[in-house]
Amino acid sequence: MSAILAKKVDSRIFMLRGHRVILDSDLAELYGVNVKRLNQQIKRNKKRFPADFLVRVTRSEWKSLRLQIVTSNHQRGGRRYLPFAFTEHGATMAATVLNSERATKMSIFVVRAFVRMREELAANQQILSKLAQLERRIGDHDIDIQQLLDAIRTLMKHPAPPGRRIGFELPPALTNTRRIAS
Numbered sequence: 001m002s003a004i005l006a007k008k009v010d011s012r013i014f015m016l017r018g019h020r021v022i023l024d025s026d027l028a029e030l031y032g033v034n035v036k037r038l039n040q041q042i043k044r045n046k047k048r049f050p051a052d053f054l055v056r057v058t059r060s061e062w063k064s065l066r067l068q069i070v071t072s073n074h075q076r077g078g079r080r081y082l083p084f085a086f087t088e089h090g091a092t093m094a095a096t097v098l099n100s101e102r103a104t105k106m107s108i109f110v111v112r113a114f115v116r117m118r119e120e121l122a123a124n125q126q127i128l129s130k131l132a133q134l135e136r137r138i139g140d141h142d143i144d145i146q147q148l149l150d151a152i153r154t155l156m157k158h159p160a161p162p163g164r165r166i167g168f169e170l171p172p173a174l175t176n177t178r179r180i181a182s
Helices: 002-010 024-031 035-044 059-068 088-098 101-138 143-156 172-181
Strands: 013-016 019-023 054-056 084-086
Touching: 002 101, 013 059, 013 101, 019 024, 019 101, 024 035, 024 084, 024 088, 024 101, 035 088, 084 088, 088 101, 101 143
Parallel strands: none
Antiparallel strands: 013 019, 019 084, 054 084
16 A cells, blocks of 8 residues: 555656645645645745745646646646645655644655655766766776666656557558558
8 A cells, every 4th residue: 555655646746946845736635635625825924935845836837747647637627826835844744743643654655656766867877977976987998888778767767658649540450451452
């Protein structure tokens, strides 16, 4: 159960302005409150949420995020205001102002997700550093090693989600039958 929950939390963390953040709607769902209640508590406790804990998402950032995540349409009961984005510290502080047992328990998962992402980033940075050192040693002498390093870098990048094909496609068995009959 905790592995499933950890994956659920991980999938809701995004990069925004160079920081890993979680949106208010996702945090509210994890903490078991509605977004309105979460945002009320944030506004009532403004002093606990400095700029490095909480930011308001801009229109262009929201448009970009909407392409990455499924959100409801504004005309069909969606958001009327731009969301807040919480950093790791802001998510923890939100749990303290909500002061509920579920929020406290879930904040542990949220913090662990942020820590896991930070560790993965550090591990990737170490690998990239070692590759850069290796590249400096080999210089331009060995093209095969250079191609290997490029392949490793390509594998380290997150793959783009596969696009969904549009239209109707005949099964291969029917396609071959039509060619024979012609």
